[in-house]
Amino acid sequence: MRIAVVGQGYVGLTGAVSMALQGHQVTGVERDPERLRTLERGEAPVYEPGLPEQLAQVSGRVTFVPEVVAAHKRFPFDVVMITVGTPPGPTGAADLSQVQAAVEEASGLLPAPYVVLKSTVPPGTSDALVRAHPELRDRFAYNPEFLNQGSALTDWLAPARVVVGVYAEEMRAVIQRLYPQLSCPMVVTTPPSAEMTKYASNVFLATKISFANEMARLCDRPGMDIDDVLRGVGFDPRIGHAFLQPGLGYGDSCLPKDTAALARWAVDHGVPTPLLDATIKVNAEQPRIVAAMLRETLGESFARSRIAVLGVRYEPWSDDLRAAPSLTVIPELMAAGASVRVWDPALSPDGLTDLFPGVIPCEDLPTAVHDANAVLVLTEWPDIIEADWADLAGRLAAPRLVVDGKNCLLPDRITGLPLLYRSIGSRLPHGATHPSPAPQP
Ligand SMILES: NC(=O)c1ccc[n+]([C@@H]2O[C@H](COP(=O)([O-])OP(=O)(O)OC[C@H]3O[C@@H](n4cnc5c(N)ncnc54)[C@H](O)[C@@H]3O)[C@@H](O)[C@H]2O)c1
CATH class of the missing domain: 3.40.50.720 (NAD(P)-binding Rossmann-like Domain)
Structure with a gap:
């Protein structure tokens, strides 16, 4: 599959490299100019054991760009995966502004790709996002990430489970194509349940x-x-x-x-x-x-x-x-x-x-x-x-x-x-x- 991974932090870069190792063609999208320059030099801007070596190994299958729209016009993506930050706001609530901006951008892409949100978001966020962008509904999945820093690559490549919240049955097959070597249990549920599963695990x-x-x-x-x-x-x-x-x-x-x-x-x-x-x-x-x-x-x-x-x-x-x-x-x-x-x-x-x-x-x-x-x-x-x-x-x-x-x-x-x-x-x-x-x- 041709996959754009929006946000090249700990999760996004690990995902980009892992999916390239699994045979996908991956474009990492990173808006931070300094992080992007580091990635373009073939270096990892975050420290994670094994990441620099694996990044070098997949260099022909991963490219890095500053934004998704122009890259999609040149060669449309099958999947836009969103791995942007959800930092704490002043009340402790997750600040969803990066997620909202990334989904907004993905929803305008033509031809329409599947959108897979991986960032950790509170229950109800996906519902609100598809209410704001109803055209996304059947092409949207919430698929939380459970990796640990320090073993991120192994956790991505051999997860203990995959949890996915969907509105339409066709998204189950998309997730299966996304993780071709999957041998762990897969829990398919509603997006709010998938969102809560991530929080419940961490709590x-x-x-x-x-x-x-x-x-x-x-x-x-x-x-x-x-x-x-x-x-x-x-x-x-x-x-x-x-x-x-x-x-x-x-x-x-x-x-x-x-x-x-x-x-x-x-x-x-x-x-x-x-x-x-x-x-x-x-x-x-x-x-x-x-x-x-x-x-x-x-x-x-x-x-x-x-x-x-x-x-x-x-x-x-x-x-x-x-x-x-x-x-x-x-x-x-x-x-x-x-x-x-x-x-x-x-x-x-x-x-x-x-x-x-x-x-x-x-x-x-x-x-x-x-x-x-x-x-x-x-x-x-x-x-x-x-x-x-x-x-x-x-x-x-x-x-x-x-x-x-x-x-x-x-x-x-x-x-x-x-x-x-x-x-x-x-x-x-x-x-x-x-x-x-x-x-x-
Ligand atoms: N770090 C972890 O161990 C971990 C594990 C599981 C889940 N998560 C969740 O995954 C999400 C990402 O975490 P992280 O630690 O990788 O975050 P991070 O802050 O390290 O990386 C996010 C990146 O997204 C970029 N970005 C934001 N908006 C963008 C846009 N519109 N276009 C391009 N780039 C954009 C930022 O510049 C940043 O580099 C969070 O919701 C987090 O809670 C993190």
Whole structure:
């Protein structure tokens, strides 16, 4: 098929490359001039493992253009797929302006292509779109995307399921041609149900994370190990280990905005959502917990402390910082008066200063921790986990506090070192009865 993919962000570019790998002829449409120039050079403007290599492999089957109309006139598309952003608006509701503009443009194309909307949109959006553009109705499908950043290509090429909301039966066959190698279940339903399926999935994942964080709060006492508790819980096949991980809360580009958007939608429709509200509340508190740990342990000297923040990304495998907890935690430490040094292996000192004006950006890990009173780990970078913690402990100043916001440091690397180790819920280094005692200042 000849496919235009409108919007070349994380989802659109992954989709363009994956569909080209599956044999389609794909045109990526991107209105941002800088992103477009990068794509035209054959480079990926977003970081996703494997994407640069696969983009190079499909270079003959993917082209990039700034808008869809002229390209459609030259050589009409069978399908226009819309993967534009739906960022949160001021009330938390999804801002649908990019979707509305893209659908408006697609609805005017002649000969008329099929239109497949993939952006995450609140229930009722497709109904409103086809009411505004009735000529689209039988050629329209809502087909939410469930990929995870970090495994986006695999998720697209081998999804766990495909969900599609249609008004006309013929769209089922279009979706089947779009995903020729499909071997997973396909749920065909109404567009509002498909829209709700996407939100319900993300809200469930967010709830699992907030549940793990609440359990960690309960396990923050001697003799308990949150890792063991959640390992034991997750082996139940009805529950599973995925997303059962305490830490700084969900801070990727989807769960914060999608939970907020569904909560807003529920308010607008007069439906109470106590469980969803609690999930959001637990998550909002989570980054503050690590700041509170620093404050509590450093006591009165907190405001004069030197704090080394290790990692600012939410996840090592994604450069998407849109809702990363570091954006909340670092300004809070600075506002309290602490001297904050920051190191992240993926960001240059200039990049760090642009993100966090006023911090001391560091070139490497030993420099960041040198003479710091406390270390705060915000990303589970292998460079941090596998660092020589005995050496780092020797570089720290009293009270040598390490707050592990991702519960990622390995007990056998830190046990016995002169560090005061704190995590999200207590974790017992194996063979010890409690994390290493605080050295005397
Ligand atoms: N990022 C994820 O992991 C993920 C996963 C599943 C679903 N989603 C959903 O998919 C959608 C896209 O997410 P994303 O992270 O790829 O967004 P993004 O913001 O990274 O990319 C969107 C792109 O669309 C471009 N764009 C907007 N309007 C355009 C137009 N009219 N013509 C051409 N280009 C246009 C923007 O310039 C931008 O580059 C969102 O609704 C999101 O919620 C995202």
